[in-house]
Amino acid sequence: MIAFDNVHKSFGRHEVLRGIDAEIAKGQVVCLIGPSGSGKSTLLRCVNGLEDYQRGRISIDGVVVDAASPDLHSICTRVSMVFQKFNLFPHRTALENVMEGPVYVLKEDRQEVRERAMALLNRVGLAEKTNSYPSSLSGGQQQRVAIARALAMRPQAILFDEPTSALDPEMVGEVLQVMRVLADEDMTMLVVTHEIQFAREVSDRVLFLDGGRIVEQGPAGEILRDPKHDRTRDFLRRVTHPM
């Protein structure tokens, strides 16, 4: 579904991705872990065209993601993204945030979209907050609206960039719960996260990224229980025992 083939990406002379090879099958949940600055966000952002890359190939369902291609926008509509800082539109209500893409980008029927958006907000537990502005919602609620906004595009896959990192601890659970349900419904997901517990329970596979390379990848249980590489082991020790 999403395939990385020897992807290289530099910012100026700083090479951030150094040959990424990976494949995410339809319906799979893949967690991307790794130390800060290892290129996780960059890799995600290359998938939906927020960044371009210099070498190699990323394809979604066989369609190559190419920043220069005029089709880039239609690719973006097929892969949604959920951001660390939510990035809801502050001048629109929760419902309007969810409706924005389908109505204005996909040009779907407004009434139909409204019903679907209501159902989505209901699904993420925010039926009562449809008319609230983001500023009056908690972080956890905002992130759930952002997930509803991503789902409203009927994406083939969703990219999550540390969706719980900006949240107060008591709100992490409600967001992970929504993501768990999505995973159960066979949504294809690529998730950058430090929530090792979540990765262990939900993901099919874990990729460990370090210095712009995938150092290790495999089934979540295996990698998280018994990492082969020292770097992975070090990293896991640090995130699971942060003291």
Added chain:
Amino acid sequence: MSTFVTNATEYLPILLRGVWLTVLTTTLALCLATALGLVWAIMRTSGISSLSVPARFLVEFLRGIPLLVVLFYIYFVAPDIGINLTALQAGVLGLGLAHSCYLGETFRAGIEAVDKGQIEAAKSIGMRRPLMMRRVVLPQALRIVLPPYANNMVMLLKDSSLVSVISVQELTMQGKMLASSTFDNMTVFTLVAALYLCLTIPLNFLMRRVEIHMEQAG
């Protein structure tokens, strides 16, 4: 005091004619300045150098010339190259052009102040640039820009007194003519100043209300 009141009631209808032209000039020039300012700002923030460079040049160029000279230029030089404008047209054009530079810079700052995350969110739901500007960036920039915009509006209104030099019979001009025919400088210019305040103070008040209203909306 009573002579002041008698004289004032006599002068007021004449000055009110000037007020009307001041309001007209200001409104038309504001529309022009806003539209052009928006164009300059969008060109400058486009990231396309064939658009941003000319816009930047034009703004720097116009800002370097005193408004009075711009007005003289448009009114007196334009006919030489075959463009005949009425005094009002020339005044509106001059004021509008000059203020489009200030507004352009204001709008640009507003656009650039919108959180980059908003642009990413817009792109991530497949928005192209024009739609993103219209639905995401400009509405948010508007909020940021509103206080300086209101400020600009008041400055434009005050600057409209300068078009008197090219014989637009707005408030300042009417006052000057009235004063020179009555020699009652005191009463006339007190009234003129008061009438300007009657225009600027409500404008400030109105803008503050709009700001508060927008803040409440989220």
